[in-house]
Amino acid sequence: MDVTDETAVADAILAAVDRHGPLHGFVNCAGTLGHPARLVDQDLDRVRRTFEINTHAVLSTMKHASAAMTGGGAIVNVASNAALHARPGLSPYSASKAATIAYTRTAARELARNGIRVNAVCPGGTVTPMMGAPDEGAAADLVRTIPMRRFAEPAEIAAVIAFLLSDDASYVTGTAIVVDGGATT
Amino acid sequence: MQGLRERNVIVTGGASGIGAATVARLRDEGAATIA
Numbered sequence: 427m428d429v430t431d432e433t434a435v436a437d438a439i440l441a442a443v444d445r446h447g448p449l450h451g452f453v454n455c456a457g458t459l460g461h462p463a464r465l466v467d468q469d470l471d472r473v474r475r476t477f478e479i480n481t482h483a484v485l486s487t488m489k490h491a492s493a494a495m496t497g498g499g500a501i502v503n504v505a506s507n508a509a510l511h512a513r514p515g516l517s518p519y520s521a522s523k524a525a526t527i528a529y530t531r532t533a534a535r536e537l538a539r540n541g542i543r544v545n546a547v548c549p550g551g552t553v554t555p556m557m558g559a560p561d562e563g564a565a566a567d568l569v570r571t572i573p574m575r576r577f578a579e580p581a582e583i584a585a586v587i588a589f590l591l592s593d594d595a596s597y598v599t600g601t602a603i604v605v606d607g608g609a610t611t
Numbered sequence: 612m613q614g615l616r617e618r619n620v621i622v623t624g625g626a627s628g629i630g631a632a633t634v635a636r637l638r639d640e641g642a643a644t645i646a
Contacts, residue, residue: 427623429623442619446619446643451615452621453620453621453637454624455624455630456630491621504624504629552628555628556628579632580629583632584633587636591615592615594614
């Protein structure tokens, strides 16, 4: 699914409902780090692309997924702890993820009456292709700022996402749960 | 761990990283995932 193409998003969700039945959950994991650069060196075309993927697509997918959750459901948006504290070179990424949290909170308020919960997860450094090797360069510097002195495993983020989708989180909506080993404390 | 049994869940970005781990976890929990 090309999350930046609203028609493709709508078609994919309708096709999933036709094939599998009512939609109960939606997880927005697609994202990009963009092109890290200091503020004065930012290219606005690249910034717009970062927002298309990290932010506008979240609105688009929530719009169409929530319409397909006719019996209620849960949406989880993967934001970032970069939305909560400044990290040099990542201004578009940080801003796009902060906007994702704002969308999450607004959607939670608007969709509660439809029985749909909406939450965000804010991972810190995680062992993923996006982050790179945790023992090299900037990633190694970042590890030293984390109280737990390691990056998360993707499964540790997935566990929180699964919780937010489940009935165990039946009264949880509008939150942004930080999962970063204490990096933003 | 079957807390999401018979739930249909769409995951974007499910090919790698957190998305792939999420698909695996949700399947363990019994969900039907569409990635």
